Amino acid sequence: MAESQLVVHIDANGLSCSTSSSSTIDSPAGSKRNRGLLVCFQDVAYSIPAKAGAKHTIITGITGYFEAGKMTAVMGPSGSGKTTFLDVLAGRKSSGSLSGTIRYGGLPPSRSLLRRATGYVEQFDTLVDCLSCQEMLLYTAQLKRPRSESIAAKQAAVSQLLGKLGLAGCASSPIGNTLKRGISGGQAKRLNIGIALITDPRVLFLDEPTSGLDSFTANEVMRVVAGLAADGTTIATTIHSPSSYCYGLFDRLLLLLGGKLVYLGGAGEDAIAYFTATCSARQPQVGDNLAEWMLEAVTQAGRDGSDGSLAQAYHKSQQYRANLDQMIALSWWSLKVLLQYRTLRNYRTPMYVLPRLLEKLLFAAVLLSLYWGKGTDFSTLNIPVLSSLLFLMVLAPICAAMMYLPSIGMERALYVRERNDGLYRPVTYLLFKLLDELLMMAPVTAGTTAAVFFACKLQGSYLLFWLVQYATLANGTALAYFLASISPGLMVAMPLLSFVLIVSLVCCGFMIRVAVMPVYWSWAVKANVVHYSWGALMINQYEGHKQSRLGSMNVLSYFGFAAGDAWMHLALVVGFFFGWSFLTWLALAYARNYKR
Ligand SMILES: Nc1ncnc2c1ncn2[C@@H]1O[C@H](COP(=O)(O)OP(=O)(O)OP(=O)(O)O)[C@@H](O)[C@H]1O
Known part of the structure; x- marks a missing residue:
């Protein structure tokens, strides 16, 4: 200097x-x-x-x-x-x-x-x-530096320090x-x-x-x-x-x-x-x-x-x-650096972008080919068709979580090292990971949901339709991060996530109606983000069409939903996202997996 x-x-x-x-x-x-x-x-x-x-x-x-x-x-x-x-x-x-x-x-x-x-x-x-100057430093090195370090390495560190401090000339004094x-x-x-x-x-x-x-x-x-x-x-x-x-x-x-x-x-x-x-x-x-x-x-x-x-x-x-x-x-600096060096680099890497993009585009193409223009048919026979379309609109983003698990698992050692180096806080890393996945997905899902919504002639608010799908995707990401962060490794995280997803999908109210579910499964409906996501889309589609009936019941009552609740359902979906994110932060900050 x-x-x-x-x-x-x-x-x-x-x-x-x-x-x-x-x-x-x-x-x-x-x-x-x-x-x-x-x-x-x-x-x-x-x-x-x-x-x-x-x-x-x-x-x-x-x-x-x-x-x-x-x-x-x-x-x-x-x-x-x-x-x-x-x-x-x-x-x-x-x-x-x-x-x-x-x-x-x-x-x-x-x-x-x-x-x-x-x-x-x-x-x-x-x-x-x-003691001499050199002995004093070596004595301290023996006490303060790791015991596993060889004496030769400690002596080398002491010699370097003596030089740095201008004490080489009196090392033996x-x-x-x-x-x-x-x-x-x-x-x-x-x-x-x-x-x-x-x-x-x-x-x-x-x-x-x-x-x-x-x-x-x-x-x-x-x-x-x-x-x-x-x-x-x-x-x-x-x-x-x-x-x-x-x-x-x-x-x-x-x-x-x-x-x-x-x-x-x-x-x-x-x-x-x-x-x-x-x-x-x-x-x-x-x-x-x-x-x-x-x-x-x-x-x-x-x-x-x-x-x-x-x-x-x-x-x-x-x-x-x-x-x-x-x-x-x-305190925002480290987030900026992470986004600049890693997210921007990811977004320029075809291996990162293409699978994510293609998965969304192909899925939208499949839905369009199957459900084109079916959104205006409110007949009883078409209700299962539309309900399954809306179910698929939440199944796909929540299951995309599976895609994120390997990257989280592979990054664990990097995160532990960088965190121990004090480069960033757990919350900074979490924000970076969520933004890394979700920034790019905002325009992508806006485009694919618009294609499905308008080509299939679905009813209600497009904005709500898109936000529900995007918030469900965010839930899938945060859920995957949470399960990966509490699991000792991918071998545990994978089956755990697939179990949680299966229970969420089965108990969302589509495959088996909430009204006929055994009472001891009611927790799996209330604590189930897919129930609220799918519910929001169903209410959005059917609340303006009370003539749609299954048997003697209005279609929304049949599935246990009420007209006018769509935005409240969306708020709950967003709430779940913050809940998973908070739990992930707790795990990143305090779980044994991230200590050494
Ligand atoms: N353990 C203690 N018990 C009682 N008083 C204390 C204690 N520690 C600090 N103080 C008082 O707190 C005040 C600040 O002490 P401190 O040594 O931090 O000041 P300083 O700015 O470093 O002073 P100096 O420049 O004289 O070293 C002093 O009045 C000191 O007497």
């Missing part, structure tokens, strides 16, 4: 900041690996018990995000809650009460995720003084202590960072990494940290009084005052613009240290007791809204 320094200067247009590039650290430009995780936090609050059952709130209402590949400085006056905030995010608080939502790459911070994906550098170096001199303070700090990096974390928290270091050594340490951000790691670090050079390495600033968030945004010009406009801060002068300038402004506000109004001003600010918009945009 190009080493950068924030420079404040005044030109003819007034005050501005620029980022100057000097030397390079680790990564050549453009080689940034997208390996960090987006850390989102919403309304995070932490309190500890106080006297007489009261609560002492240390931080409250903190909402925002840390981006991958970016360095965020967590700043604020002493006691403002910086360390507490990092501890809460990193899951290091074992007492007190915590509220709000924290997500790592969209996933809740389980112990295993935090252990796997995060590293935490404590403020004070905690090293074993009798003893760490030492105050009585027995060993490595320098800067080397000890970098070694401390190495301990957090031994598991190759995707998010690195650092608490005061420069405290106790002279400015040269502090800059050196922070250059190493900036190199990690350049590699794509998400970095959040509390820092007290950074030098101008150090501050210039930060991309973003999160400022706390009295446990409340008073600013989250760009560390340079954005912050200057915000504080001069919102907090009536004096203009920074040439040569001012920006970090000190900002802390001066908010510390004074804190002493005046106006920390609450600064927090309120931030919550009303454009900056806050922009952060919220960005959080929403980031």
Whole structure:
């Protein structure tokens, strides 16, 4: 990454900041690996018990995000809650009460995720003084990296880390202590960072990494940290009084005052613009240290007791809204990428499109050839003919579910890996899979149902006719996903789905009338999406033609339906779709099949 320094200067247009590039650290430009995780936090609050059952709130209402590949400085006056905030995010608080939502790459911070994906550098170096730098890292690697990993692989990782941290030259030097001199303070700090990096974390928290270091050594340490951000790691670090050079390495600033968030945004010009406009801060002068300038402004506000109004001003600010918009945009980002890279690619692949398209077209062609113009014949003899046509209109889309099972089964390992990598949330994957199948099918089913509806001269609303068929198809898709997600494999999912489909079709009221069904099968009618789909189509066809009779009964009464209920039936079909989708989400998020 190009080493950068924030420079404040005044030109003819007034005050501005620029980022100057000097030397390079680790990564050549453009080689940034997208390996960090987006850390989102919403309304995070932490309190500890106080006297007489009261609560002492240390931080409250903190909402925002840390981006991958970016360095965020967590700043604020002493006691403002910086360390507490990092501890809460990193899951290091074992007492007190915590509220709000924290997500790592969209996933809740389980112990295993935090252990796997995060590293935490404590403020004070905690090293074993009798070991050398290399031994200290190897010792930590033995404890933190998988036991199955060979010692040679661990040694290789340690050597790589020593190089990355600029510690190769003192790899064999003893760490030492105050009585027995060993490595320098800067080397000890970098070694401390190495301990957090031994598991190759995707998010690195650092608490005061420069405290106790002279400015040269502090800059050196922070250059190493900036190199990690350049590699794509998400970095959040509390820092007290950074030098101008150090501050210039930060991309973003999160400022706390009295446990409340008073600013989250760009560390340079954005912050200057915000504080001069919102907090009536004096203009920074040439040569001012920006970090000190900002802390001066908010510390004074804190002493005046106006920390609450600064927090309120931030919550009303454009900056806050922009952060919220960005959080929403980031949560939709993975869905956009999935649709762009996978759905669009699928739609350009004949092997994906043709079977789906041909199946619908051929089916419509068969129906047209069998039922052409029969929709206006309301005679008793034609009722079974039309009823079976409408039954076929729901049988085909629900049974298309069978087609989706293999793809879901084959993708399981991919989904588990991508989800564990924090690329997306279960709900994002589910939305992607449903849209993948249903987007293309909307125009296709609109065309094929129009052909059947108008060529067969069916009655009622075409819109309802199409929506019922499309919603039934959506049900078939969601049902297939649900059964595939709860089954250990296709060998189980296939017979399970075929059983559910057979029961749904047999008990929908067409093959055996609901009125003559044994009472213990009534659940299979009520909890049966095909019953409502077929019912909607039957009502649509016959509600305007009360003269259609089977024996002494009106055809709708004969099958147990009532005129005027068609849209309500459609609503139930849509409800079933959301029900299956919700169950699939539960399975994708929590079922054992998707854990490892
Ligand atoms: N376990 C605890 N018990 C009592 N008070 C606590 C506890 N943890 C934090 N606090 C209080 O919460 C406030 C914030 O502490 P924290 O260490 O997070 O602040 P900080 O901004 O990191 O401070 P500094 O910059 O001085 O390190 C302080 O007033 C501290 O005394």
